[in-house]
Amino acid sequence: MNNFVILPILIPLLAAVALIFMNKRIMLTRVFSAAASVLAIVISGILVQTVFTKGVQTLNLGGWKAPYGIVLAADQFASLLVLTTAVIGLLIVLYSYRSIGEKRERSFYYSGVQFLLAGVSGAFLTGDLFNMYVFFELLLIASYMLIVLGGTKIQLRESLKYIVFNIVSSALFVIGVGFLYAVTGTLNMADLSVKISESGQTGLITVIGVLFLIVFGLKGGIFPFYFWLPGSYYAPPTAIAALFGALLTKVGLYAITRVFTLIFIHDTQFTHQLMMWLAALTILFGVIGSIAYSDVMKIVIYNIITAVGVILFGIAVNTPASIQGAIYYLIHDMLIKGALFMLAGTLITLTGTASLHKMSGLIKRYPVLGWMFLISAVSLAGIPPFSGFVGKFKIVEGGFAQGEFVISILVLLSSLLVLYSVLKIFMYAFWGEEKETPNQEKRTAKGLLYPAAVFLLLSLLFGLGTEYVSPYVNQAAETLLNPEKYIEAVLKE
């Protein structure tokens, strides 16, 4: 019993409710939501440290024992992601001050953000499959509200698609949970793992596993199911797109990781092979998209898909090195996508256009923005001192060790093309002659750059301080590779 585990969910939830009441006073909502996020960061930091020293922390909600009640379980993987979520939450709130506009702020904007953060943290921490579904709905409903908030034409159109696809995938999620409950008679993830290893993973359970892969693939933007993503992420304002890009697809990936390292682990031949090829195709289509477009936002969005593929490959290979790599890359990608979205959004606000061909020579007027963009570009591609390197290195190492040469080489080649796609933005927008775009505003980028700078700083520290981060990541990977630890912590006594 440890009530501490609920706090990363409870703080944003309470803040979201409190923000409903102070909706009319914008300054108050700004300060309050930032303060709540700072508190959430502190609490999640303490949680990470507690899990590091004392092992998996669990909380039986309402005092009911594990297979019967809902249990929250914080292993190191979940705790690290909760901490990253809290950091992203704070920076998005800070970025919103200057960019989101008073009209949206008056319409319960900060409340929506905090509800979304509560849903994401809940999905990371829960140890019960149906409870995970409920937290998915919490974060999705908050995201529906955020994607449509403001009501411009493109938002209305894209939010309709987004909502339809997510309702379909949620319905499939419930159907999957129903099947699994019919077969095993339990929904607690640790108990499911025990029951399935007792009865053996039959063909039926593998089919359910693939159904879950489809469900989480729809949420996470994996190859045949990513078609809703580019349009939907293009519609909302930058702050919201950054929040989605940094968090939402990663929740799908987290769920895939959790389910395929804890529950469906006895017939890896089929499921993991399938995941590997889906990962390869995801990477392929991601890089094709990011090379094809000359629209700043579209390039960044397709880079999300590539990264999802790389992480999925790391999970599918399922060796210690590749799982560690996947965790490094997941955290790195959450930070760097936040930074990239903010920088791309700032670029669009400054030039008044998203098309690369209409901007050039910005480095003279905005040198800081330019250099920050370059750093985030090389970091995204995985150049050694920066944060993307360790993760990709370990994933490829694991891939080669397992004899998956083709896809590992594809991962390496994808880095090149990712670098090309982001440097294309840098070269077109920042080099060359200064050119006046029709509605260019001569404004400074100051207020918009601080949050992105913090993201970059954290990402840099994450890359340079791998020594300090690695014990935590190793512990996270160890729990994922040995599900007995998780099961023991949840079903103890």
Place this chain on the structure above:
Amino acid sequence: MNQEKTNDMILQTVTKLVSFIILLFSFYLFLSGHNAPGGGFVGGLITSSSIVLLLLAYDLKTVKAILPVNFIYVAGMGLLIAILTGAGAFVFGAPFLSHTFGYFHLPFLGKTELATATLFDLGVYLVVVGVTMTIIQTIGEEE
């Protein structure tokens, strides 16, 4: 509204009577949830249905004059009550959402079982009423 003004006397008179019966029924369902079908969700829905009946018989302005509350705050209040009932367990060193009950001698009712789960249900009830009424009022107001 260019619609002719009609005389809704029968509808309005029946509504005056029936809406109170519906309210009473919803209150009964809300309280009986622990040992019989019912609870916060269905109780809240039926309470809002009685307000919707008022809306049908009269109009938005009249109902706003009878019930001068912002239903968004009602929903917020409900959420707050539900969360704080769960968090109240912290004070007693119990896990989040732990509930307790006790037997009390109340005037008129005698020995009664009072459970903190009812407070959580009250939260659910308020959220349901708040959300339903917000939806209906917002759609009703749009021109």
